[in-house]
Amino acid sequence: MGITSGIIFQLLYGALGCWSCYITMCLYMDYVKILERHNTRRKSHIIQWYEVLNGLLGRWWRAPGLLFNCALLVSTATIQLIACANTIWYMNNSLDKRTWTFIFGALCFLTVLIPTARNYRLWVFFGIFMTTYTAWYFxxxxxxxxxxDKHVQHSAPVSTIQYFSxxxxxxxxxxxxxxxxxxxxAMDTPRKYKTTNVYAILYTFTLTLPSAVSVYWRFGDQMLDHPNALAVFSPSKFKNVAIILMLTHQFIxxxxxxxxxxAMWEKLLGIHCSQNYTLKCVARMPIVLGICFLAIMLPFFGSINSVVGATLSSIGIYILPCLAFMVIRQHKESRENAVEQPPFWIKSWxxxxxINLGLVIWVGIIGIGFGSWASMHNLMHKVEKFGWFAKCFQC
Known part of the structure; x- marks a missing residue:
């Protein structure tokens, strides 16, 4: 995208991500209020986005919420597995990336043993340290x-497809x-997450902006051919540490x-609130198996990121919450009884x-429209060049 557009779009989408999170949390708190008023909230039940849509707007909203939420989570998990194989290959290329995917896919079966997200908070904290080291190493x-290189070129954006990808x-x-x-x-005070997320995004900027600008400044157009920045750095012990930490983070x-x-799968099977831990572990295995199959079939790291962002993320994370919010808040009673009133810097509904309407239009045109066209074109090019189930993509 080039330096200027890259920085502007990071700041813009960071702000839009914070806003969509805020809107999602507003609807979540309304739903929790309804459950508590009717005394129907169960302690062992994890509330998910599609259930909020179902409780506030009915089953016709539940379906797209479930579809896009589940598809996005599965796709993103697949991307992490692909990333594991890509990352380790830069330290040990004696095995091809597909073989590394099999190895890490087998390790991923250990995740079926995790009871809930609350049991995972400490590991996520370690993940922050790992990404921080890697970003500042870059x-x-x-x-x-x-x-x-005195002759390094900085010609991006080189095409409309690359730009929107x-x-x-x-x-x-x-x-x-x-x-x-x-x-x-997973938090002790869920209502605070909307604020926590803003701090998280601000911290993310300290990782993504310096590393992206400095790597592009140093290597320029080389980055157009490498979906993973580790590919262009010289071998060193610091690079190996970054690889090991990123591998651990991607697994986390x-x-x-x-x-x-x-949790969605357990609810479908009717065992979500069951105390039979062994049954849950066994029931989860087909999910991991399916993700491993997808990672081996389409190992195109950067291209998959773009497709998922243009289709699933655009609709499920940005557009759907804002549309649902506008439909719910069109009623005066809903606005008056809302747990979360308009923020102090806006003051009015x-x-x-x-803001919601602007977000929907922008993401709809730039994200879904141009983004889907560019990312699908890019993905099909990779499939034509490397084929399905590629043994070693960009090796």
Whole structure:
């Protein structure tokens, strides 16, 4: 996308991601209020997005909520598994990436043992340290240690397809990967998550902006051919540490993403509130098996990111919550009884509606429209070049 557009779109989609999270949490708190008023909330039951839509708007809204939420979580978990194989290959290429996918796919079966997201909070905290090290390794190594090429080219954006593929990658990055309510449910005070998420996005900027700018400044157009920045850095012990930490982080994120899918699957089977731990573990195995199959079939890391961002993330994370909010709040009673009133910097429901409508139009045109066209074109090009079930993509 080039430096200017890359920075602007990160800031824009970071803000839109915070807003969609805020809207989602507003509807979540309304739903919790209804459950508590009727004394129907169960302690062992994890509330998920499609249930909020069902409780507030009915089953016709439940279906798209369930479809896009589940598909996005499965797709993002698949991306993490692909990323594991891509990352380890830069440290040990004695095995091809498909073989590494099989190995990490087998390890991913350990995630069926995680009871709930609450049992996972400490590992997620470690994941923050791991991504922090890697991002600042990219930044520092690019500025001080990598060889400077006097003839480096910075010609991006080189095509409309590349430009909008990059835009949808950023859209996907700040979309919370459909985990908003699952994270909130794992907190002692779920209502605080809307604020926590803002701090999280601000911290994310300290990782993504310096590393993206410095790596592109140092390597330029080389990055157009590498979906993983680790490919262009010289071998070193610091790079190996970054690889090991990112592998661990990607495995942690895989687990964080599949736990909500496990909950949906258990609810479908009617065993979600069961105390039979062994039964739950066995029932979860087909989910991991299906994700492993997808990762082996389509191992195109960057291209899959773009497709998921343009289709599933655009609709499920950005557009659907804003549309649902506008439908619910059109009634005066809903506005008066809302747990969360308009924020102090807007003060009016008209302002909230304007932001929602602007988000829906922008993401609909740029994300779904141009983004889907560019990302699908990019993905089909990769399939034609490497084929399905590629043994070693970009090796």
């Amino acid at each position: 930044t520092i190594a690019s500025i001080f240690f990598e060889k400077h 990059g835009a949808t990658n950023i859209l996907f990055t700040f979309g919370n990967h459909a985990l908003t309510l699952e994270i909130a449910e 994120e895989f687990a964080a993403l599949v736990v909500p899918v496990f 008209v302002g909230v509606y304007c």
